[in-house]
Amino acid sequence: MSSLSLKSLIQNSKLLTSFLKPVSKAYAGAAGYRQIGLRYDDLVAEESELVQEALRRLEIADPRAIYDRAYRIRVAQQCxxxxxxxxxxxxxxxxxxxxxxxxxxxxxxxxxxxxxxxxNIKVAARN
Incomplete structure (x- = not known):
């Protein structure tokens, strides 16, 4: 069962990609998070268990990345x-x-x- 997502549709279409790429860059620039020292993934809310586990794995793989993330967030808060x-x-x-x-x-x-x-697998009995 294959589902077509909007992301894959845009990435597979050269016309849509050529139209939306400059729009996305302009939006990222206008969002303002880069001007206070943040990266896009710094904006991800840490409250979900999924993100907590991802952060734990990132800390194991690269402890410096967690330190840098905390520093960027503190600088942004000060700004x-x-x-x-x-x-x-x-x-x-x-x-x-x-x-x-x-x-x-x-x-x-x-x-x-x-x-x-x-x-949630369902096991059917054989006849």
């Missing part, structure tokens, strides 16, 4: 409290804004889905 942006040379560039947490989130989500599928 928010003082109602100021960082100096332009300290902004996160588009090339630095990589998805460091998303692979772990995807991995945990796939494992959870697989576990749920096995937990």
């Amino acid at each position: 928010s409290l003082s109602h100021q942006l960082l100096p332009k040379d300290q902004w996160v560039s588009a090339t630095e804004d990589i998805r460091y947490l998303q692979p772990y989130i995807d991995e945990v989500a796939a494992e959870t889905a697989e576990r749920d599928a096995f937990d």
